[in-house]
Amino acid sequence: MKWLGMVASLCAFAANAAVTATDAWVRGTVPAQKTTGAFVTLQSSEEAKLVGVSTPLAKSAEIHESSESQGVVHMHAIEAIRLPAGQRVELKPGGFHVMLVDLSRPLGEGDQVPLTFTIEDAHGKRTQIELRAPVRPLGQ
Numbered sequence: 001m002k003w004l005g006m007v008a009s010l011c012a013f014a015a016n017a018a019v020t021a022t023d024a025w026v027r028g029t030v031p032a033q034k035t036t037g038a039f040v041t042l043q044s045s046e047e048a049k050l051v052g053v054s055t056p057l058a059k060s061a062e063i064h065e066s067s068e069s070q071g072v073v074h075m076h077a078i079e080a081i082r083l084p085a086g087q088r089v090e091l092k093p094g095g096f097h098v099m100l101v102d103l104s105r106p107l108g109e110g111d112q113v114p115l116t117f118t119i120e121d122a123h124g125k126r127t128q129i130e131l132r133a134p135v136r137p138l139g140q
Contacts, residue, residue: 017046017121019083024133026113027093029106036107038098038115038133041090044083051080051126052118059102061115066094075099083119111135 024040038061042050053061062077073094081096083089091097098115107113112132120126 017044017048017083017085017119017127019044019048019117019119019127019129021117021129021131024115024131026100026107026111026115026133026135028108028111028135028137029103030138031106033106034103035099035101036103037093038100038113039091039093040098040115040117040131040133041088042081042083042117043088044085044119047085047122048083048119049080050083050089050117051120053098054116054118055100055114057104057107057113058100059104060100062099062101064097064099066097080120107135109135109137 020043022041024038026038027036029036038053050063053063055061063079063081064075065078066073066075081089089096112134114130114132117129118126119129
């Protein structure tokens, strides 16, 4: 019986999507600026989706998508970003990204921004990835 419990635990562990986060960074701000973008590359071993982001340095963190229509770029909040199994998904300027809204202070080169990404696997189980993203100066 003990053996069956161990097998069940291993199967449950294998069903969870393993997600890696690389190349994270946050765009620096000027003194009065209250919003900025955060960027990262995510890769999941299983079907999953990014459903939330948070940081103690902003009132909210929203998942956004940029799109172009009739020569004008629009940015809007979305509920989630699909993470197809085995594929890299880049959150980058001009595409999917995270908007940090109502920053508590300006962010400059050398700062590290703590970010928590909430991932939901195909079974609805949520896990979190915590990282610290370096701030890059404006213009980079």
